[in-house]
Amino acid sequence: MKKSILRSTLTATGVLFLAGCATPTTYVDPSGSRLVANVNQINIQDFANAADTMVNSLIDNLINQGKLQSGVPSEPALLAVSRITNNTSRQFDTDLLVKKIRVALLRTGRVQTTTTMNLGGPEDPLAADQQKAKEFFEDKKHTRLPDYTLSGKIIQDRTHAGDINQSAFVFQLSLSSNAGIAVWEEEKTIVKQGSAAAIGF
């Protein structure tokens, strides 16, 4: 009887102890410095950092210099997203990078992105169907060819010294004109070192 009481008390204490030690779930600012950082993978702050560098470079070297050309005067230049290759050891959606760039470029007021002309079919099939229906009923072509296409690659390089692991993630992007000339190119390298995941950077 005494043994049974002792066992129950110990179990209850253990459960309480474990519950007390568990880290409660909290919300953190996605643009802040208190996010989890891993050495061997690209974290959300890395995608945002890379996208920020790319957008800064695009604005600085192309948009702000007045070099961005639109096929239709008085309208923003039209961009189509081409192939963005993930050559890292992890699987992720490249839209984590590309969508941020698209949003930022749209907000500049100088660039718009097509959702009907993409590799492997339209991004928005309904918009593509609508465009076709409009062309059929009005008997007039509405398809505007993109002025620029965006392509790129994300590469990982890993190395270590003792217990310290290092991962370098290289983001490479090119903007090609409809003449097939790369009018803008940028590369951003993010290097991370450590032996375990940590909160904050």
Next chain:
Amino acid sequence: MTTKLFAGIAAGTIILLQSGCSTVNTLEPAQPVAQRQMLNDKRVITDTGLYGRVRILGVNIATGPAGFMKIQVEVQNLTSGPKSFTYRIEWFDEYGMIINLPTMTAIPRSLEGKETASITAMAPTDRAKDFRIKFLDQISN
């Protein structure tokens, strides 16, 4: 024996100090050609520890032909060892309203001992007229 031990400890300390506290030497033109448009800034310092280690030397601005503002913040690590911190830039329109974008994030930066570096940023739109830069010491849990 004691003298040898002291000499060994002293040599070891010097090597450790030299490896841990390497500082940066710089060279630049005595009379710079570029004309910088420096900005009168307002600073709110809540982390005196960070401000004592990483000092903001100045901010200069320029506006390109398409009307996008570009800023450059010159920072210096006042310590003799490497220093890491993060910074975040916020942009405001002509009405003082913040311009939010998914690309806006805390950006990590590290400086070697006594190193001076420039942080540059482009306004996300030509409507951006003001900015605010936040500096935060490295967080590590």
